[in-house]
Amino acid sequence: MTQNPFDALGGGGFDMNALLQQAQQMQEQLQEAQQRLADSTVEGTVAGGAVTVTVNGVGELVGVAIKAGQFDGDDADDLSDLGDMVVAAYRDAKAQADAIASEALGPLAGGLPGGDAPGGLSGQLGF
Template identity: 50%
Template sequence: MQELLQQAQAMQERLFAAQQELAETEVRGTAGGGLVTATVNGQGEVTGLVIDPKAVDAGDPADTAETIADLVLAAIRDAGRAAQELQAEKMGPLAQGFGGGMPDFGGGGIPGIPGA
């Protein structure tokens, strides 16, 4: 039983380390051929946004605003996909260590042991 508890604690520490790494890792998504770039951390939180001045058409502000809004959303979605891939890469091996599911350390019990 002690060995199982140690394994669970080690897995929890690896999970925490992976979550911390995700929080500190940034990925980028682009749209419009690079006119808009969104930066997202590994947890999917937007941390930066760059809009190239070439995306702005001063002669048609209404259309420009709509176009930029569409490009921003597309760049954020692109970055979000990259963040999901990063999450799967970092967290996937840990999930396998718990029989394919993510652990529930707060709910009691030891994953994979009925009634524990």
């Protein structure tokens, strides 16, 4: 007896080619979304713009701008404050980048493990 075990599904068979094509399309969509994220940038600022950092849509730091005259380079406390402000500005920008990534990848990642947040996708998507 050579009955197709997938006949019970009601479609008369299982179309492996269609499944593979759908998986390839999803992979292409994920790659396109990842590239759009890498090409986009957001800024995080603190202290009224004294420190501004720029990150791309996947959270990589791509720039730091410090407003002239805001910090004394010879004062250890000012430099420590500056470091704290850079970190705070980065966290602000990273939160924005995560929101953009979640919006861009959410619909595409619905079926993936950990697909409900960009951080859960980092291993699968290469970010």
